[in-house]
Amino acid sequence: MAEPVVEFNNVSKTFAGQKAVRAISFRIEKGEFFSILGPSGCGKTTTLRLLAGFEVPDEDGGEVRIEGQVVNNRRPYERRLAMVFQNYALFPHLSVERNVAFGLEQRGVPRAQMVERVRAALDMVRLDPAQYGPRPPAALSGGQRQRVALARALVLEPSILLLDEPLGALDLKLRKEMQLELKSLNRRLGITFVYVTHDQEEALTMSDRIAVMDNARVAQLGAPAEIYERPRTAFVARFIGESNFVIGEVVATERGGVVVKRADGNLVAARGGEGRAMGETVQLAVRPERVELTGPDQAPGGQNMLPARIRQVVYRGEMLHVRATLGDGSEMVAAMRNEGQLRRPVVWQEGTECAVTFSPDDTRVLEPEPA
Amino acid sequence: MMELRRAWLRWLSRHPSLRAWSVMFPGAWWLLVFFMVPLGFMFAYSFMERNVYGGVEAGFTIEHYARFADPLYMKILVRTVVYALGCTVASLLMGYPVAYAISRSGPWKNLLVFLVILPFWTSFLVRTFAMIFLMRDTGLINTTLMGMGLITEPIEMLGTPAAVMAGLVYGFLPFMVLPIYSSLEKLDPSLLEAAEVLGAKPAARFFRVVLPLSMPGVVAGSLLVFIPALGSFLTSDLLGGAKEIMIGNLVQNQFTSARNWPFGSAASFVVMGVVLLAVFAYLRSRDDDALAGA
Structure with a gap:
């Protein structure tokens, strides 16, 4: 494998006794679009600032490497990076x-x-040099300023470009447009992009790989599909997209999966959960769009099936979200494409008895959150 | 009373363009009566004949202005401008680092600004007298140096240009620090980070980003120091004595002991002319800079 462009080895940073970044490690490959995603205060900006050189890791706080060289104590102007600020x-x-x-x-x-x-x-950021070159930044719109900031970074032909929530201040339409443009610049120029954002959709759209950060740690690192399909912890399952959670006790372990028993006695089969012992309490997650609703007795075989009662149908335009209450009062959401179901009399109106069904393949065992 | 108020508001609503004038009125009236009118009188006096008992007598002459061709008065004028410029430059060189340090001192900012303002709690006169006690032959500086055995004879400080300069800088330094501080305080720290990532070392960050963005503060501070320094008389009187007379002392003498009001008025207008010229030249050069930078 080629040498990574950026490498974090057990990097820690403490501010006034608070760990902003806790022994995180990851590698970024050349030309990759790498996103650091997380809610505010998770340490993603500190991670980027450690890479840029505005922050220095703790004394015993591991090492930051750029192109193989340890850069812990190098000033930003000695690192030859480029950066676009929020x-x-x-x-x-x-x-x-x-x-x-x-x-x-x-x-x-x-x-x-x-x-x-x-x-x-x-020209590269599609601003006419003759028209915009002589203007002061104050005479530009937000989108144009964003492009100037990008041009100011790209003109240096950096091998790594850091972006700190660069699209946060733009309106939705412009943001979508810039997302595609950034992605195509990344492909075309072969520059490694390190992109910090709190917007999960943005990260899923643009990234080759995403590091999801939570509470100063990397909660999960992987390709967008991997993170979405196989979230490792409840935090990731909740932060990237939406999830239904099921809690139960392990009653059987088989190859590649487990069977858990809910408090109400229903069994649910799920994938993952290697090394979980019998009797252990585990949390499972399943995406709303992988959950289906059927009549109480029509559940197909080989599926997880939980009896439920429909509580609410939420109309969301192209999608319908049906919220169903299970026997123990907990709730599951089934998301489905709006195919005109509401025009016909349907089985699942509010109050209807039904069953929520979902495949064991779409049900993941989550790891407990680190303390 | 209510009637009057209502009528006034109705009148204002019918004349929207006069609203701005109506709020300006109290201040404008004050300046007109207590500044513009007396200034007009002084301007007229400066062309009249002297009355030996004070006041003026009718007539027209430009002899009071012509007297500034006399090397004696020319020397005072030049000395005044040199002192005021020197004081401005010294205040800038010393005040800028202070303002910069305060703007970067986080939670201590307010306390430090308070300390800069603190001297104003004591009268300028008292503070200048205090400097006499520091600088005289048996003052704190000389006795300390002699006590340490560094000197055997007291250093003569009072009555020297250095003493006047020290007094002026001491008096006007806060007027330089405060406006520079306020423009540095507004400086967005991410601009410095952007410059640093773009390869700017500390010196380049200062001269390419910090200094240009704090120029409004530098200009304001320089004017706030230069103008009052040019008209000051107390410092040169107390610390400089007869040898270090500035034009402010000349004006004061002409109106009091010399009883030559026309000449005093003319001297005042000469100072004002110098101020206007200096400000004009300064702003002009700033405009040229701005054009060259664009």
């Missing part, structure tokens, strides 16, 4: 061109070459 951080006293040229000036690029590269960088 609020863009454009220099208000410099024109768009001068903003983009700033890094080239600092690196002593000859003047003639500089003009050409600034022009090319503005």
Whole structure:
């Protein structure tokens, strides 16, 4: 395997006695679109700042490597990275061109070459250099400023580009557009992108791999589909998409899965859960769109089946979310495409007795959350 | 009373363009009566004949202005400008680092700003007298140095240009620190981080980002120091004595002991002319910079 571009080995960072980042490790491959995803306060921004060099790991806080070199104590200007900031951080006293040229000036690029590269960088982010180059940043819209910030970073032809929630301030439509554009820049230029976001949909759309962070740790690291299909912990199952949870006691272990018994006596089979012992209490997760509703006696064989009563049908446009109450009062949600069911008299109106069914293959055993 | 108020509001609603004027009125009236009118009188006096018992006599002459061609008065004028400029530059060089340090001192900011303002709680006169006690032959500085055996004879400090300069800087330094602090305080720290990632070392970050963005504070601070320094008379009187007279002392003397009001008025207008010229030149050069930077 080729050498990773970025490597975190057991990196820790403490602020005033609080662990902001707790012994995290991961590797980022060359050209990858790598996202760090998590709620605010999970340590994702600190992780990015450790990589950029604004923060230094604790004394015994592991090592940060860039292209094989330990960079723990290197200042940001010695790391040759590029970064796009959340609020863009454009220099208000410099024109768009001068903003983009700033890094080239600092690196002593000859003047003639500089003009050409600034022009090319503005072209790359689809801003007309002649029209926008001489303007001050204050005269641009949010989306345009975002593009200038991107041009200012890309003009340096970095091997790694750090992005700290760069699309947070844009409206939805522009954000979608920029997501695709960033992804295509990543493919086209071969630059490794390290992207921090709290928006799970954004991370799923753009990333090659995602590190989901929770409580200063990496909760799960993997490709978007892997994280969505096989969430490791309840946190991941809840933070990426939505999940139904089932709790029960292990009554059988088989190859690749377990069978658990709910408090109400119903059995549920699930995949995963290697090493779980008989009698242990475990939590299972299943996605709402993998849950189906059937009549009480019509459940197909080989499926998990729990008797329920429909509590509420939530109309969400292209989807319908049906909330059903189980015997013990807990709730499960089934999501289905809106195919006009509401026009016909249907089995599942509010109050109807039914069964929620879901495949053991779509049911995952979760690991307990680390303390 | 209510009637009057209602009528007034009705009148204002019919004349929206006069609303701004109506709120300006109290301050504008004050400045007109106590500043513009006396200034007009002084301007007129500066062209009139002197009355030896004080006051003026009718007539028209430009001799009071012409007297500034006299090397004696020219020297005072030049000395005043040099002192004021020196004081401004020294305050800038010392005040900027102070303002910078305060702006980056987190939770201590407010306390430090308070300490900068603290000297204003004591009268300027008292503070200047205190400097005499520090600097005279038997003052704290000389006795300390002699006690430590570093010098055998007291250093003569009072009556020297250095003493006047020290007094001026001491008096006006806070006026430099506060506006610079307020513009540095507004500086977005992520701009410095952006510059750092773009390869800027500390010196480049300062000269390319921090300094240009704090220029409004530097300009405001420089004007706030230069203008009052140019008109100051107390410091040069107490710490400089007869040899270090500034134009402020000249004006004061002409109106009091010399009883030459026209000449005093003319001297005031000369100071004002210098201030206007300096401010104009300063703002002009700033505009040129801005154009060159774009």
